[in-house]
Amino acid sequence: xxxxxxxxxxxxxxxxxxxxxxxxxxxxxxxxxxxxxxxxxxxxxxxxxxxxxxxxxxxxxxxxxxxxxxxxxxxxxxxxxxxxxxxxxxxxxxxxxxxxxxxxxxxxxxxxxxxxxxxxxxxxxxxxxxxxxxxxxxxxxxxxxxxxxxxxxxxxxxxxxxxxxxxxxxxxxxxxxxxxxxxxxxxxxxxxxxxxxxxxxxxxxxxxxxxxxxxxxxxxxxxxxxxxxxxxxxxxxxxxxxxxxxxxxxxxxxxxxxxxxxxxxxxxxxxxxxxxxxxxxxxxxxxxxxxxxxxxxxxxxxxxxxxxxxxxxxxxxxxxxxxxxxxxxxxxxxxxxxxxxxxxxxxxxxxxxxxxxxxxxxxxxxxxxxxxxxxxxxxxxxxxxxxxxxxxxxxxxxxxxxxxxxxxxxxxxxxxxxxxxxxxxxxxxxxxxxxxxxxxxxxxxxxxxxxxxxxxxxxxxxxxxxxxxxxxxxxxxxxxxxxxxxxxxxxxxxxxxxxxxxxxxxxxxxxxxxxxxxxxx
Amino acid sequence: xxxxxxxxxxxxxxxxxxxxxxxxxxxxxxxxxxxxxxxxxxxxxxxxxxxxxxxxxxxxxxxxxxxxxxxxxxxxxxxxxxxxxxxxxxxx
Numbered sequence: 001x002x003x004x005x006x007x008x009x010x011x012x013x014x015x016x017x018x019x020x021x022x023x024x025x026x027x028x029x030x031x032x033x034x035x036x037x038x039x040x041x042x043x044x045x046x047x048x049x050x051x052x053x054x055x056x057x058x059x060x061x062x063x064x065x066x067x068x069x070x071x072x073x074x075x076x077x078x079x080x081x082x083x084x085x086x087x088x089x090x091x092x093x094x095x096x097x098x099x100x101x102x103x104x105x106x107x108x109x110x111x112x113x114x115x116x117x118x119x120x121x122x123x124x125x126x127x128x129x130x131x132x133x134x135x136x137x138x139x140x141x142x143x144x145x146x147x148x149x150x151x152x153x154x155x156x157x158x159x160x161x162x163x164x165x166x167x168x169x170x171x172x173x174x175x176x177x178x179x180x181x182x183x184x185x186x187x188x189x190x191x192x193x194x195x196x197x198x199x200x201x202x203x204x205x206x207x208x209x210x211x212x213x214x215x216x217x218x219x220x221x222x223x224x225x226x227x228x229x230x231x232x233x234x235x236x237x238x239x240x241x242x243x244x245x246x247x248x249x250x251x252x253x254x255x256x257x258x259x260x261x262x263x264x265x266x267x268x269x270x271x272x273x274x275x276x277x278x279x280x281x282x283x284x285x286x287x288x289x290x291x292x293x294x295x296x297x298x299x300x301x302x303x304x305x306x307x308x309x310x311x312x313x314x315x316x317x318x319x320x321x322x323x324x325x326x327x328x329x330x331x332x333x334x335x336x337x338x339x340x341x342x343x344x345x346x347x348x349x350x351x352x353x354x355x356x357x358x359x360x361x362x363x364x365x366x367x368x369x370x371x372x373x374x375x376x377x378x379x380x381x382x383x384x385x386x387x388x389x390x391x392x393x394x395x396x397x398x399x400x401x402x403x404x405x406x407x408x409x410x411x412x413x414x415x416x417x418x419x420x421x422x423x424x425x426x427x428x429x430x431x432x433x434x435x436x437x438x439x440x441x442x443x444x445x446x447x448x449x450x451x452x453x454x455x456x457x458x459x460x461x462x463x464x465x466x467x468x469x470x471x472x473x474x475x476x477x478x479x480x481x482x483x484x485x486x487x488x489x490x491x492x493x494x495x496x497x498x499x500x501x502x503x504x505x506x507x508x509x510x511x512x513x514x515x516x517x518x519x520x521x
Numbered sequence: 522x523x524x525x526x527x528x529x530x531x532x533x534x535x536x537x538x539x540x541x542x543x544x545x546x547x548x549x550x551x552x553x554x555x556x557x558x559x560x561x562x563x564x565x566x567x568x569x570x571x572x573x574x575x576x577x578x579x580x581x582x583x584x585x586x587x588x589x590x591x592x593x594x595x596x597x598x599x600x601x602x603x604x605x606x607x608x609x610x611x612x613x
Binding site for chain 1: 600
């Protein structure tokens, strides 16, 4: 049965952000026929907007659905998202301002652009670009799941293709305003979305425990419900879960800001200082994510019986909230899917355009051709994601996203180490990347493509950890071992177009600062 | 005091005026001096990546088992540490 009140509120907010998306083309007006303007909004976002953009981009709708779903399903182990999104910011603070500075200096738009400039190797850059696209595509598809889940929760069922119609409409609108406005659209929508999500979470974490008898009662009831599951979940992490918990948090944190879409968010900011300030301010979202994870426990305590774990939170909202507020929350989640889906498709389009189209297909392309290609590719990417979700089982997208996390980690040495040193030989990096890709995939395959956790047997010792971390360790070992070998064999190192001073994140704001400060001295 | 020198130092480097070498040395010195602050950024890793330290129920806080409130507590602590590192290493 269709919940008309919820649907009306939902539709109102959806129409609102559609208008915002199209109006965004006029915001901080720039020449949208240039990739720097369309794909990075001219690198002009200050601290405030960057906070919304990266927040909206990194804490996705899928996260809002999947993290509490995981906690609902297995308990404490699903909480690794919290340490993950805490430790990611010291890392961002130390690395991303350097990437921003060198990217600004050389007009780099994607991580692979940087790798191309730093190592001079188009092969290594292509490996980084392809890995980035492979990892991003299923991520876009999963954002759709967020929309699908809330639409289903409002009682829109239908049969056959009719069932998917709302999703197709939502995505078509998204595709159109991303095409016209570029990164400006998700940036402006992110502001609306985040205000809505904050309202949703603050209300949820105060009102729901009040109904359920307080937090003490929530934890007690959730603990009982977890223990009764088969296999049982745990309210407190058991000793066997410690290794996977820590390595999932660590590996995910290293991977988070080398995805093309998070780099897009970082590069659209206006200075290294903006990024550093955001490393201090973005943990506000982490706190929010922790609260969202608690919703999984609340759903357990409330005795919600969802069809799939993904439906746990929507069902909880429908059970506790009046229809209109449930509709508001559903709109927040759906809009929360649009922002990252738009940024991800822009990032994938930027990557294809810069590192495949301009590098291999049309080296002499004009800036206009470049921007136009990116716009068209952003459409293709979205249609692909939509087809993926409609025609293939959801498990495939989830699996590919899981593998994507491991794959993207294999680009870590080339990108992040490259920001600090050029000691590693580009061929050694390529060999390390390949070893990591193969080993990481094989480890997940060993679990029957079900789990990212792999148990390594060293004699009598068994170490369980995130496959991505094992694969990255192998990747690094290969790269480090082969570097002296490549040099000894006389394999030539290619030209590095960057200079040490290009990485100076402190220097970047100087011209403005002089203008402001000179008279005072 | 140092901040003032560094401020001028960065300025002169960009404008390309007289004491460029001198300024660069001073800059390098200050950067080196600031690096110790980056150790603060390692603390969240130490505190969170060894979960055996916090996989406990007691002591509870407002009904939250220790496992949960300890990790929540590290969100603001980590932000503050990063903030201190930012202010301390900022050149201007």
